[in-house]
Amino acid sequence: MKISNKAILFFILIVACVFRFYDFAHIPFTHDEFSALFRTRFSSFHELIERGVRPDGHPAGVQVFLYFWSKIVGWNTWLIKLPFAVAGVLSILLMYRIATLWYNETVGIISAAFLAVMQIMVMYAQIARPYISGHFFVLLMVFFWSLMILKPDKTFLRNSILFVLSAALCAYNHHFSLLMAAIVGFTGLFLIQRKYLGWYILSGVAIFALYIPHLSILFSQLEIGGIESWLAKPTPSFFPLYLGYLFNYSVLMYGLVGAIMAGGFFTIKKADFSLKKFLLFLTFFILPALIGYFYSVYSSAVLQYSVLIFSTPFILFLLFGHISNQKPVVNAVLTLIILAIGGYALIYKREHYRVFYDSPYEKIIDDAQKVNSQFPGTPILIHSHHAITDYYLDENTFSIPFTWLDSLPTTAQLILFLDSASKVSNTFYYGHLSENDSKTIPIIRDYFPEIKWQSNYFNASTYLFSKGEKMKTKNVVLDFETAETKNWSNFDLNYVVETDILNESHAYKVDSTIEWSVSFHENLSFFSPQKNDFIDIALSGYFEKSPKETLVVATLKNDETTVYWGASGFHDFLTSDIFPQQVKAHLTIKLSDVQGIEKQTALTVFLWNKGESQFLIDDFEIARRAGNRVLYGLGEQIE
Known part of the structure; x- marks a missing residue:
């Protein structure tokens, strides 16, 4: 022919x-x-x-x-x-x-x-x-x-x-x-x-x-301008x-x-x-x-x-x-x-x-429905577009009880919601779009440490959490129980005190005269992150009175050029006006949204006692968390 x-x-x-x-x-x-x-x-x-x-x-x-x-x-x-x-x-x-x-x-x-x-x-x-x-x-x-x-x-x-x-x-x-x-x-x-x-x-x-x-x-x-x-x-x-x-x-x-x-x-x-x-x-x-x-x-x-x-x-x-x-x-x-x-x-x-064929909005609902069928009574938390979610609920005739994340507008309300959920269920479902506050996941894991499964879609992820043990990842912890302080600096062992107030038998005392306290410094590559992973930072504190501008701070630098700066205040995690109160602060770096990360990018994490408060701290933890490999996969390269 x-x-x-x-x-x-x-x-x-x-x-x-x-x-x-x-x-x-x-x-x-x-x-x-x-x-x-x-x-x-x-x-x-x-x-x-x-x-x-x-x-x-x-x-x-x-x-x-x-x-x-x-x-x-x-x-x-x-x-x-x-x-x-x-x-x-x-x-x-x-x-x-x-x-x-x-x-x-x-x-x-x-x-x-x-x-x-x-x-x-x-x-x-x-x-x-x-x-x-x-x-x-x-x-x-x-x-x-x-x-x-x-x-x-x-x-x-x-x-x-x-x-x-x-x-x-x-x-x-x-x-x-x-x-x-x-x-x-x-x-x-x-x-x-x-x-x-x-x-x-x-x-x-x-x-x-x-x-x-x-x-x-x-x-x-x-006159509207751009879409910045x-x-x-x-x-x-x-x-x-x-x-x-x-x-x-x-x-x-x-x-x-x-x-x-x-x-x-x-x-x-x-x-x-x-x-x-x-x-x-x-x-x-x-x-x-x-x-x-x-x-x-x-x-x-x-x-x-x-x-x-x-x-x-x-x-x-x-x-x-x-x-x-x-x-x-x-x-x-x-x-x-x-x-x-x-x-x-x-x-x-x-x-x-x-x-492309998996709608993130539909998958958040689909996965919630599956969890509701397999684990009845599991609390379901959703961060998604309301009108689009309603469209899929109507189209699929789903009827599942769930809570909108935006109905919990403050971190304190989220913590109280999770505390209540943990008393009635051993599992917890969360589905969210990419613009979700990245520290929501580590806050959930304070109550449901184990990620039983994670499903990733373009612009969205869904999770089923349980009360099992947290999976080991590349992390570092300063717990003031041992003399191991590699990569940690700017603290005095004389301020380590014996106490059973926090998680273990020792804690670190920060007084009002110390503005810049415990610091961690290491190349980001130490954690072997992929481009869409997260760096989760957590620090427990014990306050006799309300903290004033007590911040956990993180930076990413290429030599002297800062490509990321972020901070999280302990006051955002307070759940009542009653003191003394134990508080756990979280800060998460969403690496996919940081431009300019290189092989030698340096991570620095430190405690900034800007408001000159006096308090105890313990369990300063920095860990890599696996992200969503297809998060921006319709435009970016998929690893």
Whole structure:
């Protein structure tokens, strides 16, 4: 059977459909999708714009579409997502067509094959948000723009109209797809044939005219600023990490890209490489990223992987645009290798179908239901999104008794709740999202020390605790019972006193004249932590009266540069106004949220008696706790 490039492209599209539509009916809504759908519950279009669009920060396009689409199909997950998945597949076809216009069929085949297996393309085709739609609109715009630039004598008017409409769709879709439309449109001024320049400028005027109704929304959204409440400002490491993400963090894919590039250089002809084309697509790829980066650094944080999906395809032209046209059999072999290696990385390296298909909100409820069935009467504590949790409770007809963590707004209330729970049950369940206060787990373990099991999901974890023994981990303890004080300093053994007030027979006396007391110093690597692990710090104290600014402090430093500073006060852990009182303070370092950790990063922990209190301390403990390896696994590398 004769192999043709069209047959190869058709095969790529079939494989792309498999990756995007696998178990499609069971793909859960993401947080962003829930947020958008909750903002469709309005009785009028005006209310939708004023309350559902203006406060959001995204243009109106996709929100308006979801408003009408959800009225037709309801909240059926696969029907809500269907148009976006279709757009994801059609984008691959557009990529091929654009590549053949500017380069050749081999470049088109290679580019289409990579788009089929990149996780960023697969995942966002499964999310009903303005990312894959914008990706599609940008490619649609560039396709018609390319026809205007390269083949202006053929149906210029039709291509101009379609260019205007697709650029307007970019503008209404997302601010970064609007940025792409502006970059592409401006670039065309230097490429369009002079006799068509006037018509080209008119097309730009038409795009602006179509966007005029949205200007008031744009200006009001600009006043909102960035999203720094949850998105950090980027550092220069953003760019190499993003490139790794594009190729599924796979060494095999990196090697494949390098091999294909090298093979292209060996067969390159002078006519196959155009500096003009290279600079054109370099502009398309890099300029949005640079604008987003510098805006995020010097103004408000907006740069994240998702907003670069609109410019991402053009990196493939930079990598493979020099490759000359090959025979279909060569294209077929390249396609099979790309799809095999990329598919393997998507499924096994990125664990896409396990991590993405498990809704953290649903799993918190599912695991609670299982515990409720297996261990009736187990207290259940949940930290999650209320409205989304209610959605899953209704959908699954679950009826389980549980307590919301935010109904216990203070640490003291949590401690009292746990104390009561420990008197009626030997087990305890806790499910939480990633923004949970990290010291909640060690506080729970004061009453239920053993973690019987821990289940990890993207952005969430669930636990079943019991009163069994705490599992041994890499830890250090200063209990003042032995002379072993390695890595501990800034204390005087003469202040060790005999007492049975605290946990053992000795304690350490801190008087009001001592501001800086017991300290621990060691390289963080001593604890052998993984990037998503925690460092739990605990210290028991005995106070005759209420402590005044008595703090457990921890720092992480690279030489003289501090990358983390945190403190926890004993007063937060008081459970009554009655003294004397024994108190255990906790401080936890969430390593996944600390930027700049290196092999030689130094950990220092110390007691700061800032308020000049007098008290006893005992059992100063520092331990590593295993974290969630897939916590940010949809964007970061999974270890």
